[in-house]
Amino acid sequence: MPEMLAPTLASRLRLAVVRLNRRLRAQRVHAPVTLSQASALSTLHGRGPLTPGELAAAERVQPPTMTRLLAGLEEAGLLTRGPHPSDGRQCLLELTDAGRAVIAAEVGARERWLERRLAELDAGERAVLDRAAAIIDRMAGA
Amino acid sequence: MPEMLAPTLASRLRLAVVRLNRRLRAQRVHAPVTLSQASALSTLHGRGPLTPGELAAAERVQPPTMTRLLAGLEEAGLLTRGPHPSDGRQCLLELTDAGRAVIAAEVGARERWLERRLAELDAGERAVLDRAAAIIDRMAGA
């Protein structure tokens, strides 16, 4: 009987990430875009025009997953597909003004829940999360 | 034009959590239970017999979501439903030996990907993540 094994760091970090992810998704009920779409939009904003394949690689999702996310974002008018200069198969994704506005709105509206939680912490705890965000992103291959 | 706004801590933490969550889910292809089931199992292991409602509250999911998770876990023989001593509507969920074995196996097998990533960090970075896991869990209301 493995009664009360001490949870490892991997175990605790995994559970923490699963739970915070759930809470974050739950905050998006009336948001203009879903959590995954917001993530893709952020990457596109930060890294300039990308092809669908490049964006899929940056987001660490498979190409069909990106195809679906892009369909929603394009339909909502948040990005456009421009022609690729040298390859007819590819295209260049670029944010529209509406897309940039959504990103700006995220900061002010959608992340309010997380902002509030962070505001309840002390400065030392926020510093820990700041460093952790960078480490986690690196581990996740972002 | 909001060109290149500096990402806030909330924004960076959100993206980090989304991406690590994705990577973790991708590691579970041949695991005996899904990521959400593993999370429920861990909570049940740590907090002893619970009713479905209590477990849903602890996991911060809605009751129907827990109903579905429990159906899979019960079918796999990883937990049992015992009678509630004073309320015929409720039942008490308890891990079976097989359920406890799955939790033990998680440590050895399913979290290997994360263990490896953590092993690549230095001790200071692991200490940061250790503290961050506790803070995140508290923020997520776990």
Add this chain to the structure above:
DNA sequence: TATTGTTATACTCTATAACTATA
């Protein structure tokens, strides 16, 4: 009546496999 849990239904997120178009 109020509460606990389940069923019905629907949407998001993601993947693999098969296909199309271009290189």
Add this chain to the structure above:
DNA sequence: TATAGTTATAGAGTATAACAATA
């Protein structure tokens, strides 16, 4: 042939609304 992207399909994860059983 090889590569970029899409379509087809399926399964996990989650929610809200409606229902059944018990308190």
